[in-house]
Amino acid sequence: MKTMNETQLKELEQDLDTIRDQVIADLGERDARYIRRIVRLHRSLEVGGRVLMPFGFIPPVFIAATTALGLSKIIENMEIGHNVMHGQYDWMNDPSLHSQTYEWDTVCTGDSWRRTHNYEHHTYTNIIGKDRDYGYALLRLSDDDKWKPAHSLQFINYVLLSVFFQWGVGLHELESERIRRREISVREKIPFLKDFFRKGGRQAFKDYVFFPLVTFPVAPVVLAGNIGANLIRNLWSSTVIFCGHFTQDAETFSEEECEGESKGHWYLRQLTGSSNFTGGKWMHVLSGHLSYQVEHHIFPDLPAHRYPEISEQVQAVCRKHGIPYNTGTFARQYSTVLKRIIGYSLPDRMRSRLLPEFSSAGAQP
Numbered sequence: 296m297k298t299m300n301e302t303q304l305k306e307l308e309q310d311l312d313t314i315r316d317q318v319i320a321d322l323g324e325r326d327a328r329y330i331r332r333i334v335r336l337h338r339s340l341e342v343g344g345r346v347l348m349p350f351g352f353i354p355p356v357f358i359a360a361t362t363a364l365g366l367s368k369i370i371e372n373m374e375i376g377h378n379v380m381h382g383q384y385d386w387m388n389d390p391s392l393h394s395q396t397y398e399w400d401t402v403c404t405g406d407s408w409r410r411t412h413n414y415e416h417h418t419y420t421n422i423i424g425k426d427r428d429y430g431y432a433l434l435r436l437s438d439d440d441k442w443k444p445a446h447s448l449q450f451i452n453y454v455l456l457s458v459f460f461q462w463g464v465g466l467h468e469l470e471s472e473r474i475r476r477r478e479i480s481v482r483e484k485i486p487f488l489k490d491f492f493r494k495g496g497r498q499a500f501k502d503y504v505f506f507p508l509v510t511f512p513v514a515p516v517v518l519a520g521n522i523g524a525n526l527i528r529n530l531w532s533s534t535v536i537f538c539g540h541f542t543q544d545a546e547t548f549s550e551e552e553c554e555g556e557s558k559g560h561w562y563l564r565q566l567t568g569s570s571n572f573t574g575g576k577w578m579h580v581l582s583g584h585l586s587y588q589v590e591h592h593i594f595p596d597l598p599a600h601r602y603p604e605i606s607e608q609v610q611a612v613c614r615k616h617g618i619p620y621n622t623g624t625f626a627r628q629y630s631t632v633l634k635r636i637i638g639y640s641l642p643d644r645m646r647s648r649l650l651p652e653f654s655s656a657g658a659q660p
Contacts, residue, residue: 296546296567297618304559310612311562311593314605318597326598327387333374333580334392340367344524345506351516361520365527366581371400372532373583374599380409383598402465402495407487411468417595421540421547421568428540429547431456431463432472435639437547442642449640460529461498465491531581534629539588542570543631543652544621565592566613571606571622578625579603589620 344364351357376399384392398405419425423439430436435446456463473479502521507514546567569589579586584599613620638650
């Protein structure tokens with residue numbers, strides 16, 4: 296991570312706080328109209344997909360219905376649920392869009408997400424040993440984890456995690472790696488597991504039992520469409536999130552260098568540990584504007600649709616302080632994610648020879 300003294304960190308803090316304060320002062324009807332329009336779009340796509348699905352025995356209709364339902368789930372999870380639960384629209388005082396009451400269309404409970412994501416991940420972003428989102432306890436992505444033969448299979452783990460992403464996220468709070476190390480017991484996680492199975496059961500019943508049953512003559516078609524829609528959502532969501540955190544240039548950090556950090560240092564860590572990708576308007580919407588992961592990590596409680604507007608200002612602050620602004624095309628960023636996953640599945644000497652760009656990645660001194 297770039298070295299800055301306390302005076303420079305304080306100036307960085309002030310520069311970024313100024314951008315945030317300007318957006319906060321300007322929040323109003325435009326933002327309310329935006330999120331309500333997105334909610335209507337999500338509902339229209341869901342209703343359209345559900346209505347078309349029973350006619351999915353006609354191949355083009357099946358594709359249209361599955362795609363509509365998949366897009367509905369993506370928009371609800373990414374642009375609505377994720378952002379609402381960050382408190383981006385709490386100022387509207389709308390109970391249906393409030394961070395503490397919103398429950399989204401995925402197996403992970405809102406309470407679990409607020410604990411593991413809003414607090415744990417955004418507080419300890421990319422700090423090895425503190426941010427459990429870094430590799431999801433399944434993937435070796437830096438030299439901080441010693442290579443083991445089991446890591447050679449981690450690309451398979453990555454594929455499985457992507458396919459079943461909502462279930463992986465839902466079980467994240469189980470802390471299975473700590474259970475394996477006997478640091479905690481399964482008994483301690485019983486309250487969490489009860490909530491998980493209750494929410495996960497409702498989700499599975501809705502998509503894989505209820506809707507197929509009410510369309511019984513074509514139940515297999517409806518079941519296949521619902522599975523396909525969830526797969527579309529899982530693959531896209533996981534890819535977006537990986538592109539925001541695990542690219543070649545996204546840095547990791549040690550607990551020691553972040554101990555007692557100031558707000559300016561926290562800002563610096565978010566800037567250097569995050570990655571953006573470029574694209575058109577709808578790519579940004581479908582990513583929940585996590586295509587602007589840099590802006591999201593420094594301003595998680597600002598309405599995400601504002602990130603494109605402030606991106607130039609954030610880049611100007613980065614140029615002023617000599618901080619790299621990590622961005623690139625979606626294809627480029629995703630290719631470096633795949634290289635990182637594959638590279639760290641190899642023994643260190645082999646990785647250094649085949650992928651030298653990853654030979655010194657990891658926590659920065």
